[in-house]
Amino acid sequence: MNRIYHLYDRPAEAFQEPYAGVVEGLFDGRHDEQAIVGALPADPRQLLTPAFGNWARQPSGALLRAMRESDGTCSWRPRIPVRLYAGSGDVNVPIQNARNCGARLGGANVIDLGANVDHNASIRLALPGILTWFEQIVPAPRG
Known part of the structure; x- marks a missing residue:
């Protein structure tokens, strides 16, 4: 840059x-x-x-x-619910980035994974919640 x-x-x-x-x-x-x-x-x-x-x-x-x-990451409008996951303890990417992006996306929910969550741990902690949320929105087909 x-x-x-x-x-x-x-x-x-x-x-x-x-x-x-x-x-x-x-x-x-x-x-x-x-x-x-x-x-x-x-x-x-x-x-x-x-x-x-x-x-x-x-x-x-x-x-x-x-x-x-x-940064064009947040320069669009979703047509479906969106959640952003971030840790308020992340020193690499401050949670305010997610909050700003959520606001630009029209009010996407920002899920704070906690003050003890750093950048690398956030994905491991977010994935189970993401999967649960997806299953609530679109239940798995019954077979």
Whole structure:
């Protein structure tokens, strides 16, 4: 995104060491998701400088423009009920993202999986609830 939106002049303005020297090279098209995730910390507070982390929480200017232009996820209107699942303890993707998206989708329900639920645990905890909800909406055929 920096090449398109010019968010920083030097990686050290956005990323803390030791990541500032390697993060851009990870997004070269030759590293898969597993390699990228394995090379970066689980907590973005360890990755981003405090100033850049604050900017990410309160985006403005080029960063806000980049986020808006890159996110079409919630730019549609569902014709059926929609639920979004998120953990209020997720430090990678704040639950407010789901709440904002739910509002843009016309009031989709946001299910908070809890304050002790991080990003990786949320899918494991959400799946049983999703399946139960689907079965309530469309009962399995009787055979």
